[in-house]
Amino acid sequence: MTRKIVIDPVTRVEGHGKVTIHLDAGGNVAQSRLHIVEFRGFERFVQGRPYWEAPVLVQRLCGICPVSHLLAAAKAMDVVVGAGTGDGLPPTAEKMRRLMHYGQIFQSHSLHFFYLASPDLLLGHESDPATRNVVGVALTHRELAVQAINMRKYGQEVIAATAGKKIHGTGAIPGGVNKCLTEAERDALLHGPAPLNADQMVTWAQGAVDFFKNYYRKNKEFVDGFSQFPSNHLSLVRADGGMDLYHGVLRGVDADGKRILDDVDPQDYLEHFREEVKPWSYMKFPYLRALGPEKGWYRVGPLARLNTAEFIPTPLAQAEFEEFKAVTRGKPNNMCLHTHWARLIEVLHAAESMRELLQDPDILGGELQVKGRRRAEGVGLLEAPRGTLFHHYRVGDDDLIEMANLIVSTTNNNEPMNRAVNCVARALLTGVKEITEGMLNAIEVAIRAYDPCLSCATHAYGQMPLDVTLLDAAGAVVSHRRKPGR
């Protein structure tokens, strides 16, 4: 007899996801699946629209990381308008975009860690669900909550100054940007009254990394052991192997650190990637063509980035990077919950990068936009907060978009998220007849480590109630549990 446990939807993940766990007659986990209702409407939606609308249009995919889509589409359109493949923008444009991007990484990672992940870590994933949320954290860790709010706010101020608006701005346009910073804007971000200034953000970011390390020291066994499994890792890196979240070449390493994708130009991504369709999921499964679907799947995101990069080009983050790498003796880290650590190191890197960029006079003026010989096709890749984001467009001679293909971070992480769920299910649900809230949440913890933006992968949003169904081999409901949505 096979029983099927349905967790629907995943509650603290943005958007709509559904988990089914199939048990065999012996009560062992036979199989687990994360179902994501993916409707790739936006790729159809941009068809027939003028190419300069793409960045503003596709950013509407997501209310959490619109900047990533804005920038990835703008980068693809840079290629189309003949502004080079990542090296052709004027310094002001390039630096404004980087500042925007680091602002986005900073605010999104802060949001994720403090709002979505820290309740599990601080309060324990077996704790009372009624208080296991950001409000619970605020009650027990007031200082941390205030910091989190201000870090997110600072990141949004950076976005507003660079993109024009806190959300859904227009700052990045094909071939460059439409604004630079005024001195007043720069001064406010760099030396503004405490706590909203660049130095304070670096200090707090360092504090956040220390906070995690402290937690890790006390909970090493749990953090190391929770949903660990070997995988490939993929991200952009700078040509010299340094971490670069805005632009670079595609590098893939396997679980032992062997290069499986050797610094490929993003424009050539199609030669190296394929997407598999599985009958039970609307979301595709990307893989490296050379390795095939069985062996070629990979992880993206903070953990992957720290596994592919050889160093981080800002000093404080580099020091943390070295400590992080020491845990696995320089080999790739395959421990799911270490993603939180990696994410916080990136927060520190983002804070340092923003401070550096704000000190650069180029952001105050200079050429904003360039155009060259029109091209028919463009690919824009970016390390979004949740991982590598692919945008690919073909534009007709009449300037209208003919084809769009987007592979969002969550799609890239589709297979790893399924594996993570399976790992947890096998560890916790085997032989259990009754499903506890804590067990369900453990599965969510595993999914949340990937910070999946289900809303952007599914193009649907909204919090729905948690629905748990236990089914036997014949499909009959053995038990059903439901809690109202938040």
Added chain:
Amino acid sequence: MAFVRFMLDGQEYLAEEGAQLVAAAKDCGVYIPTLCNYPGVRPKGACRICTVLVNGIPHTACTTKVVEDMSVVTSTPELEAFRKSIVEILFAEGNHLCPICERSGNCELQALAYRYRMTVPQFPYLFPKRDVEAWHPKLIKDHNRCILCKRCIRGIFNEEGQAIFAFGKRGDRLIINIDPETSKDISDELAQQAMDICPVGAILRKGKGFDVPIGRRTYDQQPIGSEVAP
């Protein structure tokens, strides 16, 4: 030049005899909303949003001339509701996606929707299937956004004095096309004028998009009408 006395919202004013009511009211500091009207272009009375009461009877102010002793009321609850309905109808019968439109912030229709606090139109959206005409080397005509005000037809001419926009089809399928012959050699300046004369984002210049950040555009700075009556 002969001046005439007329009453405007209960106050007496002087205006040039035969002046267009919209322009005369503007000189008196009274805003009458318009959409199909464009200064310097022969008025057409196509959109009806400028409807006011002249001696108690509804008239389109863009096509009405000021005459001696005329009494004009520009705003009543009924007139305001009527104007709001017109804006709502225009939104419902086209495909107006402000967030992705190059004219957002510079669009008169959007600005009027804000003025009349349109939230959800009381009319059902028609979601018509319309094309984007992009064959012209300098211009794009997005039929999704065209409100058929005909400002482009009445106001944009090539060097030979020929209109570069023309009607196509009829009835509820009426569209306004770019004339391939007369628009062949238009200058960048004329292309810009064409884009500017359109109250919405139905005429776009090729390759030009979002050069001015949202937030720094005309109606981002001040609401429509406030240039006349703050």
